[in-house]
Amino acid sequence: MKTAFAASVPGRTACLPAEPKMHAADMLPANLLRARRPALPELGELDVVRHFTRLSRLNFGVDSNFYPLGSCTMKYNPKFTEQVAALPGFTRLHPLMAQLKGAGQYAQGALEVMWETERLLCEITGMRAFTLHPMAGAHGELTGAMLIAAYHKDKGNRKTKVICPDSAHGTNPASAALAGYEVVNIESKDGMVDPDALEAALDDDVAALMMTCPNTLGLFENHLPRIVEKLRAVDALLYYDGANLNAILGKMRVGDVGFDVVHLNLHKTFATPHGGGGPGAGPVGVSERLVPYLPISRVEKLHDGRYYLNYDHPKSIGFMAPFYGNFGVLLKAYAYILRLGGEGLERVSEYAVLNANYLRKRLEKVLEIPHDRICMHEFVASACNHAECGIRALDVAKALLDKGYHAPTIYFPLIVKECMMFEPTETESRQTLDEFADDLIAILESAAQNPDALHAAPVTTPVRRLDETAAARNMVLTDDA
Amino acid sequence: MSIPADLLYTDTHEWVRIEGDEAVIGITQFAQEQLGDLTFVDLPAVGDTLATGQEMGSVESVKAASELYSPLAGTVSAVNDALSGAPELVNQSPYTDGWMVRVKLDGKPESLLSAADYEAVVARDAH
Numbered sequence: 001m002k003t004a005f006a007a008s009v010p011g012r013t014a015c016l017p018a019e020p021k022m023h024a025a026d027m028l029p030a031n032l033l034r035a036r037r038p039a040l041p042e043l044g045e046l047d048v049v050r051h052f053t054r055l056s057r058l059n060f061g062v063d064s065n066f067y068p069l070g071s072c073t074m075k076y077n078p079k080f081t082e083q084v085a086a087l088p089g090f091t092r093l094h095p096l097m098a099q100l101k102g103a104g105q106y107a108q109g110a111l112e113v114m115w116e117t118e119r120l121l122c123e124i125t126g127m128r129a130f131t132l133h134p135m136a137g138a139h140g141e142l143t144g145a146m147l148i149a150a151y152h153k154d155k156g157n158r159k160t161k162v163i164c165p166d167s168a169h170g171t172n173p174a175s176a177a178l179a180g181y182e183v184v185n186i187e188s189k190d191g192m193v194d195p196d197a198l199e200a201a202l203d204d205d206v207a208a209l210m211m212t213c214p215n216t217l218g219l220f221e222n223h224l225p226r227i228v229e230k231l232r233a234v235d236a237l238l239y240y241d242g243a244n245l246n247a248i249l250g251k252m253r254v255g256d257v258g259f260d261v262v263h264l265n266l267h268k269t270f271a272t273p274h275g276g277g278g279p280g281a282g283p284v285g286v287s288e289r290l291v292p293y294l295p296i297s298r299v300e301k302l303h304d305g306r307y308y309l310n311y312d313h314p315k316s317i318g319f320m321a322p323f324y325g326n327f328g329v330l331l332k333a334y335a336y337i338l339r340l341g342g343e344g345l346e347r348v349s350e351y352a353v354l355n356a357n358y359l360r361k362r363l364e365k366v367l368e369i370p371h372d373r374i375c376m377h378e379f380v381a382s383a384c385n386h387a388e389c390g391i392r393a394l395d396v397a398k399a400l401l402d403k404g405y406h407a408p409t410i411y412f413p414l415i416v417k418e419c420m421m422f423e424p425t426e427t428e429s430r431q432t433l434d435e436f437a438d439d440l441i442a443i444l445e446s447a448a449q450n451p452d453a454l455h456a457a458p459v460t461t462p463v464r465r466l467d468e469t470a471a472a473r474n475m476v477l478t479d480d481a
Numbered sequence: 482m483s484i485p486a487d488l489l490y491t492d493t494h495e496w497v498r499i500e501g502d503e504a505v506i507g508i509t510q511f512a513q514e515q516l517g518d519l520t521f522v523d524l525p526a527v528g529d530t531l532a533t534g535q536e537m538g539s540v541e542s543v544k545a546a547s548e549l550y551s552p553l554a555g556t557v558s559a560v561n562d563a564l565s566g567a568p569e570l571v572n573q574s575p576y577t578d579g580w581m582v583r584v585k586l587d588g589k590p591e592s593l594l595s596a597a598d599y600e601a602v603v604a605r606d607a608h
Contacts, residue, residue, distance in 0.1 A: 414545050417515075469518035473520050
């Protein structure tokens with residue numbers, strides 16, 4: 001498909017603009033004027049309409065197709081949250097309004113939403129307080145790692161290391177390293193953190209352990225109480241990566257278990273559009289002992305019930321984001337939580353886990369399931385039983401595109417060979433899961449007879465199979481090449 | 482599966498060829514097959530000292546990134562610069578053109594595996 005620039009025809013226009021009363025040359029010094037006119041596309045209205053309509057048809061999203069991408073919780077995002085986020089009282093509010101002296105009275109509604117959202121997230125997770133500022137998950141992780149560093153520094157602890165299990169999301173070690181820590185990797189056992197391996201890696205230099213529970217294999221970490229105990233013994237903190245919170249809503253509160261820091265992906269668990277569809281939000285919750293270090297500003301309540309922004313927290317790690325995070329995303333998550341209520345959120349997790357287990361059982365005869373037990377909201381399978389006919393996880397993923405599905409996550413986590421990770425989420429019906437399972441089983445059954453057809457997939461997509469190796473080896477990072 | 486009998490191995494899938502007081506190091510045929518097409522190889526610098534088991538670099542493929550561990554102790558005397566522009570050499574010929582590091586030995590290498598022992602490691606890791 002042509003870009004709007006390639007489709008440009010000199011002189012074509014969608015309207016005749018009114019003759020300006022003044023020109024730039026009348027208002028700006030000569031040295032600031034453009035030498036040439038900007039090279040904008042010149043198109044008629046119909047050209048523009050067709051261009052963007054075609055583009056929208058190339059878009060793939062959860063609104064159009066099933067999207068079982070593991071570790072990403074691509075659930076359906078209900079449309080009422082869009083209506084709430086589009087209310088003019090919010091969209092027309094200037095973010096500086098809340099900071100201007102005396103003008104806070106015009107932003108009370110928005111401040112209340114933030115205050116309430118923080119309270120709701122505390123209730124859901126059992127944490128003491130939240131910052132809503134981080135813009136997405138990895139930003140939340142960095143915030144969390146900096147809070148851990150601030151805590152240890154304030155206590156006079158000399159801590160240099162953060163432990164990450166080998167099943168951790170790649171962003172965990174990256175965030176810890178960015179915060180200045182040396183990352184220590186420990187091997188899993190039976191698909192879970194191994195308390196003995198943890199014991200061996202644990203010493204007084206360890207600042208924290210970063211965990212995901214259920215973990216990346218979709219398995220609940222059965223040794224949590226022992227792990228908490230071991231960390232407490234050396235004054236190390238426990239970090240909870242909230243990427244998989246969708247499995248435990250209303251079932252386990254991470255604060256009650258003993259986690260000190262948690263980041264949530266509102267854009268996953270609380271149904272706000274993400275991926276290509278919208279920005280994220282990665283609020284960070286903390287236990288009592290980390291509250292003083294939270295980023296500023298913090299929304300607080302006066303005796304008369306009014307809300308205001310408090311910047312006076314001397315131990316704070318400072319600013320992590322301009323203004324208050326992705327406010328529109330917070331608003332959608334707030335609406336989603338209120339609409340579902342406690343009972344509804346609990347049912348989210350029950351259905352998410354049920355759907356994952358249903359799909360796992362339907363696929364267990366055609367794929368290998370390395371950790372074959374009841375899973376949480378997602379599960380990991382391996383395509384290595386098809387290696388003999390030359391079929392890899394990549395081929396299966398590409399063939400699924402031809403059937404109109406988003407591919408599952410492949411080759412992650414690294415600890416499972418020819419890995420395929422499925423997360424159906426709670427919003428899919430049994431009919432959708434059955435159609436998907438039937439199609440995937442048909443693909444795998446055809447693999448033995450006709451592996452070449454799978455190697456050629458996809459054939460129905462806007463572009464055929466891309467050369468990932470060439471793309472990685474010859475990266476072109478500018479648009480002027 | 483190609484496991485040359487004249488080389489020594491580690492259970493992290495590096496191979497070693499002893500040449501007098503030097504050793505040449507690379508990754509095995511099995512390792513490159515598991516990784517898939519390599520896209521980037523990060524090697525130590527000439528002059529770096531390595532301890533046995535120390536992380537000395539990394540390899541990236543379209544599927545994964547993976548650390549390289551030094552099979553022995555010594556000082557890096559040469560690295561295969563060709564790999565920076567052509568990481569595919571490791572896929573094409575892991576035991577020859579795809580070599581990675583040449584090390585001046587610091588003492589006799591210990592606890593390296595024979596080809597027969599390494600075959601058992603491959604059998605274990607292939608499942």
